[in-house]
Amino acid sequence: GAGVSQSPRYKVAKRGQDVALRCDPISGHVSLFWYQQALGQGPEFLTYFQNEAQLDKSGLPSDRFFAERPEGSVSTLKIQRTQQEDSAVYLCASSPQGYTEAFFGQGTRLTVV
Amino acid sequence: EDQVTQSPEALRLQEGESSSLNCSYTVSGLRGLFWYRQDPGKGPEFLFTLYSAGEEKEKERLKATLTKKESFLHITAPKPEDSATYLCAVPDSSASKIIFGSGTRLSIRP
Numbered sequence: 001g002a003g004v005s006q007s008p009r010y011k012v013a014k015r016g017q018d019v020a021l022r023c024d025p026i027s028g029h030v031s032l033f034w035y036q037q038a039l040g041q042g043p044e045f046l047t048y049f050q051n052e053a054q055l056d057k058s059g060l061p062s063d064r065f066f067a068e069r070p071e072g073s074v075s076t077l078k079i080q081r082t083q084q085e086d087s088a089v090y091l092c093a094s095s096p097q098g099y100t101e102a103f104f105g106q107g108t109r110l111t112v113v
Numbered sequence: 114e115d116q117v118t119q120s121p122e123a124l125r126l127q128e129g130e131s132s133s134l135n136c137s138y139t140v141s142g143l144r145g146l147f148w149y150r151q152d153p154g155k156g157p158e159f160l161f162t163l164y165s166a167g168e169e170k171e172k173e174r175l176k177a178t179l180t181k182k183e184s185f186l187h188i189t190a191p192k193p194e195d196s197a198t199y200l201c202a203v204p205d206s207s208a209s210k211i212i213f214g215s216g217t218r219l220s221i222r223p
Contacts, residue, residue: 004156033211042117042200042213043157056209091156099204099211101147104156 002026004105006092012111013082021077021108025094032075033102034067035091043091049075050098082112115140115205119214126221129190134217136201137183144208146184148177149200151216157200191221 005024013019025032031050035043036059045059051072060067064083069075079086089109093102120135138146145164149157161170163179170177174195176187186199198216205212 006156035213040215042119042202042215045210045212048210059210093156099144099208101159101162102211103159104149106154106156 004092004094004103006090006105006108008108009106010109010111012113015083015112016081017112018078018080019082019110021079021090021092021110023075023077023092023094023105025073025075025092026103027073028096029094029103030072030097031095031099031102032069033093033095034075034077035093036061037089037091037107046077046090079110082110084112086110087112115203115212117201117203117212117214119199119201119217121217122215123218124220126188126191126219128192128221128223131187131189131191133188134186134199134219135183136186136214138201138203140203140212141206144204146179147202147211148184148186149202151198151200160199188219191219193221193223195219196221 007022033048034046037043047067048056049069064080066078089107091107093104095102116139118137148160151157161177166181168179174189178185198218200216202211202213
């Protein structure tokens with residue numbers, strides 16, 4: 001497809017369950033970002049990849065959060081032992097290189113019950 | 114501390130009533146300022162990048178301007194379809210992440 005694709009669009013998880021969120025960036029985009037967005041707030045940075053290298057993971061809120069991009073294209077954000085405070089929209093974005101304009105996917109809305 | 118602040122938080126306008134949204138930033142060595150539009154239930158949609166003070170970009174009824182301390186998004190004769198949240202973002206001082214403001218929720222009444 002032409003844009004950034006995220007799946008699933010919606011995920012309901014029971015507290016303590018592990019979840020995996022997928023991001024397919026725009027083909028050829030080197031940089032990939034994950035953000036977390038709470039209701040009524042701007043996106044908060046989680047992590048940044050350049051190709052397969054994770055250059056910055058300073059925004060990951062705890063060691064329950066893990067992201068990977070093994071072949072430099074598709075990325076997965078994994079959350080282990082989900083908690084209620086993990087409920088948010090998780091956004092993925094890609095850009096051709098570095099911090100030029102980034103293009104976002106539709107997001108995955110995670111609800112932990 | 115690197116920061117992006119947007120005002121107002123919410124703005125309600127009548128169709129055709131022009132206004133401006135503000136984005137002020139504190140970051141060392143600006144490497145670009147981005148404006149995005151976000152509709153409910155969707156990801157942010159890229160609008161503009163500005164790189165230097167005095168630069169202006171236009172798209173339909175929107176015009177973005179940049180000074181050394183802030184950016185404005187001017188909306189001229191808005192229509193109901195311009196209703197959305199407008200987000201401003203900048204790379205942080207270490208250029209390791211893009212930081213966003215909380216956005217301005219714009220509502221245009223017919």
